[in-house]
Amino acid sequence: MAELSGKYLVGVYDDDDTVLHAVPRLRKAGVKIKEVYSPFPIHGMDEALGHPRTRIGIAAFMFGVTGCICALTLMIWTMGIDWPMIVGGKDPISIPNYIPITFELTVLFTAFGMVTTFFISNGLGPGSHFHPRFDLRSTDNKFVMAIDLGRNSMTVDEISRALKDSGAEEVNIKQF
Amino acid sequence: MASAHSIPSIEERFEFTSGAKRNLLIGGGVGLALIALGAYLAATGGGGHEAAAHGAEHAAAAVGHGAAEHGASGHGAVSAAAGSHHEKSWVARIWANLWVNGVYFTGMSVIGMFFISYNYLAQAGWSAVFKRVPEALPAFLPFTGVVLLLTFIFGGHDLFHWTHEGLYEVGGPEYDRIIAGKRGFLNTPFFLIRLVIYFVVWYGLWRVIRNLSLQEDEIGGTEFYEKSIRFGTAFLVVFGVTSSTSAWDFVMSIDTHWFSTMFGWYTLASWHVAGLAVITLTVVMLRERGYLRAVNSSHMRDLGKFVFAFSIFWTYVWFAQFLLIYYANLPEETIYFIERFRGYGGFYKAPFFITLFLNFFFPFLVLMTRDAKYTHSILKVACWSVIIGHYMDFYTNIMPGSVGAGAELGALEWGFFLLFLCAFAYTIASQLEKANLIPRNHPMLEESLHHDIA
Numbered sequence: 001m002a003e004l005s006g007k008y009l010v011g012v013y014d015d016d017d018t019v020l021h022a023v024p025r026l027r028k029a030g031v032k033i034k035e036v037y038s039p040f041p042i043h044g045m046d047e048a049l050g051h052p053r054t055r056i057g058i059a060a061f062m063f064g065v066t067g068c069i070c071a072l073t074l075m076i077w078t079m080g081i082d083w084p085m086i087v088g089g090k091d092p093i094s095i096p097n098y099i100p101i102t103f104e105l106t107v108l109f110t111a112f113g114m115v116t117t118f119f120i121s122n123g124l125g126p127g128s129h130f131h132p133r134f135d136l137r138s139t140d141n142k143f144v145m146a147i148d149l150g151r152n153s154m155t156v157d158e159i160s161r162a163l164k165d166s167g168a169e170e171v172n173i174k175q176f
Numbered sequence: 177m178a179s180a181h182s183i184p185s186i187e188e189r190f191e192f193t194s195g196a197k198r199n200l201l202i203g204g205g206v207g208l209a210l211i212a213l214g215a216y217l218a219a220t221g222g223g224g225h226e227a228a229a230h231g232a233e234h235a236a237a238a239v240g241h242g243a244a245e246h247g248a249s250g251h252g253a254v255s256a257a258a259g260s261h262h263e264k265s266w267v268a269r270i271w272a273n274l275w276v277n278g279v280y281f282t283g284m285s286v287i288g289m290f291f292i293s294y295n296y297l298a299q300a301g302w303s304a305v306f307k308r309v310p311e312a313l314p315a316f317l318p319f320t321g322v323v324l325l326l327t328f329i330f331g332g333h334d335l336f337h338w339t340h341e342g343l344y345e346v347g348g349p350e351y352d353r354i355i356a357g358k359r360g361f362l363n364t365p366f367f368l369i370r371l372v373i374y375f376v377v378w379y380g381l382w383r384v385i386r387n388l389s390l391q392e393d394e395i396g397g398t399e400f401y402e403k404s405i406r407f408g409t410a411f412l413v414v415f416g417v418t419s420s421t422s423a424w425d426f427v428m429s430i431d432t433h434w435f436s437t438m439f440g441w442y443t444l445a446s447w448h449v450a451g452l453a454v455i456t457l458t459v460v461m462l463r464e465r466g467y468l469r470a471v472n473s474s475h476m477r478d479l480g481k482f483v484f485a486f487s488i489f490w491t492y493v494w495f496a497q498f499l500l501i502y503y504a505n506l507p508e509e510t511i512y513f514i515e516r517f518r519g520y521g522g523f524y525k526a527p528f529f530i531t532l533f534l535n536f537f538f539p540f541l542v543l544m545t546r547d548a549k550y551t552h553s554i555l556k557v558a559c560w561s562v563i564i565g566h567y568m569d570f571y572t573n574i575m576p577g578s579v580g581a582g583a584e585l586g587a588l589e590w591g592f593f594l595l596f597l598c599a600f601a602y603t604i605a606s607q608l609e610k611a612n613l614i615p616r617n618h619p620m621l622e623e624s625l626h627h628d629i630a
Contacts, residue, residue, distance in 0.1 A: 043628055057546060088503060096502050099495065 005150035006176050008034070009159050010134045011168035013143040016042050022145070022166035023048040029162050030154060034146045037138035059117050060110050067109025071102040132176050146174075183625050184469035188613040190462070192605045200598045200605075207595030214588025218266035265582030271331025272578045273589055274323055277596040279426045280450070280570045282320040282375075283443070284600070287451025288313025289382045290415060293408035296385075296401075301623030302478060305470050307615050309458045311389060312607035313451065314382040316600050321375035324426070328371065335578040338362045338432045355432050362429055374422050381411045389615060396617035419444045427570070430577035434512045438497040445493045446566050449486040449535070453562040456483055458604060460552050460559070467613055473550040474629045480549025480558075484539060487562060491536040516572060520581040527572045527585065534565025567593055 013019040020042055026033060027050065036045060046053075079085050080093035090097060119125040138144040145168070147159060154162075160171045288310040295303045303310075332339050342350035344359060355362070384407050392400035420440025428439045436442070456479040462468045501509045516524040539558045548554040575583040615621060 061544065089505060090502075096499055099499070 007149045008132070008134060008174045008176070009147040009149055009156065009163070010172045010174050011145040011147070011163040011166075012135055012137065012170040012172070013145065013167060014141075014169055015167075016040075016143055018167040019143040019145060020045060020048060022163075022168070025166050026145075026162055031147060031159055031162055032152050034148045034151075037134060037144040037146070039139060039141065039143075042143075056114060056117060060114050063113030064106045064110040066113075067106040068102055070109065071105035072098060075101060130176075132174070134174055135172070186470055186612075186614040186616050186621070186625070188467055188469075190467055190605075190608040190613045192609045196605065197602070200602045203598035204595050204602075207591045207593075207598060210587045210591025210594065212591075214586055214591055215266070215270060217586070218269060218584075218588060265579060268331070268334035268579045269582055269584070269588060271327055271334050272575055272583070273592040274327045274331070275335055275426075275578070276567070276570050276574045277592050278320045278323040278327060279574070280447075280567055281316060281596050281600055282324065282422075282426075283447030284451045284454050285313045285316040285320060286378050286415070287447050288455070289378060289385070289411060290448065291451065291455065292385065293411045293415070296405045296408035297412060299405070299620070301620035302475065302627045304618045304620040304624035305475065305614055305627075306455075306459050306468060307389070307618065308608060308611060308613055309462070309604075310451075310455050311386060312458075312604045313454065314379065314386075315607045316603045317375055317379045317382070319599060319603070321371075321379070324375075325368075325371060328368070332364070335574075336430060336432070337577070338429060339364060358432070362432070367425060370421065370425055374418050377414055377418070378411075381407055381414070385411075389618075390611055392617050393612055393615060394617075398619050401619045419447075427573050430574055431512060432577075433508065436497050436501070436509075436512075438493060438500075442490075442493045442497055445486065445490040446569050449483065449490050449562055450566040452479070452482045452486055453559040453566075454600075455479065456555055457559040457563070460555050462608075462613070464552060470614060470625055472627065474627045475624075476550035476552075476555065477546070477629060478627075480543055480555055483555075483558060483562060484543040484549065487535055487539045487543075490566075491532075491540075494532075515576045519576065520583070523581070523583065524572055524576055527568050531565055531568040531572055534561045535569060538565075 011022075013022065016038065019036060019038070023033065023036065023045070027048075033049060036042075036049065038045070075098045076093055079087075080091075084092035086092060087097070123130065132146070134146045135142065135144040145163070147163075149156060149159075152159065156173070163171045291303075291310040292307060294300075295307070327335075337343075338355050338358065340350065342348055343352040343355045345351055346356075385404050388400045388404050388407070392404075423440045423443030427443055428435060459468060459471060459476070459479060463471060498513065501513060516528050518525075538561045542554060542558050542561075543549055548558075571585070571589070618624075
């Protein structure tokens, strides 16, 4: 089905509840859904689409630990070992003095790390080119379901009918 | 997925079984036995810490402590007469234990009221389903109120340095200009008036809200809810002031010379996270016994987040107070931490750092992941860590200034803690029995039953 690669079937829904209920129905019928686009987050949509749970929390923890270690290393090395300095009558290495900066760098590393991870894993940011716009109304008042025809074994007609049955008001074909 | 839940019945009646009653009574009995054992050991001088540490330690402490804190006489003279000090110290230890537990359990009880009040004010929906649990906590206030009142009347002289009359005699041997300057606030009649006012107002407002809630259960409608918002807000206004002043009175005035502008916040943070741990633990235990089936994993996760977030908040306030004093290095302020680090032979150093571990590092790391926040076993471990950790927190705040070198962490301390804990649990369970476990006519109940944070 080479002629179908890059071709998408786009179902447009009017209601978030309709699309939320359409997803498990279509998946049960054997349709492989690429993604649902919505003006606002729909509770339960991730589970309905069968998306694996995000691992960004683990990444955040790792970035945080990195930031914590970097901050402590930096301060202990510069203030305590390389050029020992006494500030406010405290020992050159005095951990309580370092806590605020350690906290700040932990947060900074976590925030930057998570944003970078998010951009990379979503194919956003400089150097990424493929941004399909299935239907611009998904940023306004419609809920848009995209189905990659190249990855589905069902025929276009079968899928369109299933989409219509599940409550889609329009079904369009998009080619990228 | 919200739509996939089938909502369990909201008609639930908690039964305080005779088995549970027996267990709590046995727990209280064990507590009493430990107290008797501890008191016997202390009175006959069996305490290792005190016996071993007495001479050397007091001398060491007196260098940093005696001079600045108590003047030339005061404790220095008492420690010289080791025999008489010893007799006094074990009685003082009992008063101090009553005071530590009284203050701590007062806090946990009143936080139940604090929790429902800010939930009313915010018109929060999610918490409605387990609202009976925080609502049950303040029922313990009369008990701790009486404990604190009697302890102050009979043992206040041992606990509060500022109650010593000699401090105020101008030109007398014990005259203390700084403490005399605080007399307008720290004097026995005003202290007693404040103590009574706190408990009457806190308990009174709780009774109003509790009655409205019970009537709402029978009659329904939004009228009780609207009224509860108003009384809850009134409580928050009152508590905004009294949480700080009671922290000064109950805890900070023990170290009479010392003061910290963070202290009200600090004590409130401590009470709050401990109260949230009690609420979470009670919900978990009720669920394990087959109650509160309508509480779903989203509620549990939010409760877990509450405990997680407020253990960080406590640490933040704790550290902010510590760091300012550490940086500024003013002798009259650092004495507070020096007493806990090096004073009395370094006895308080262990509780000081155990507090930090149990209240921050442990719950922080254990409750960090998403799944941990609704896993019953992990929540239980984290909540117990916080509950015991904040007991240690109040212990390290109250003991050095009241009993100092005479303090221990033995049978007497754990006996009192166990006794209070069992009494608290007994009160909560009796309150839960009085009404339907789920507030069936709460206007926000429907929202709460469908609470879903995905």
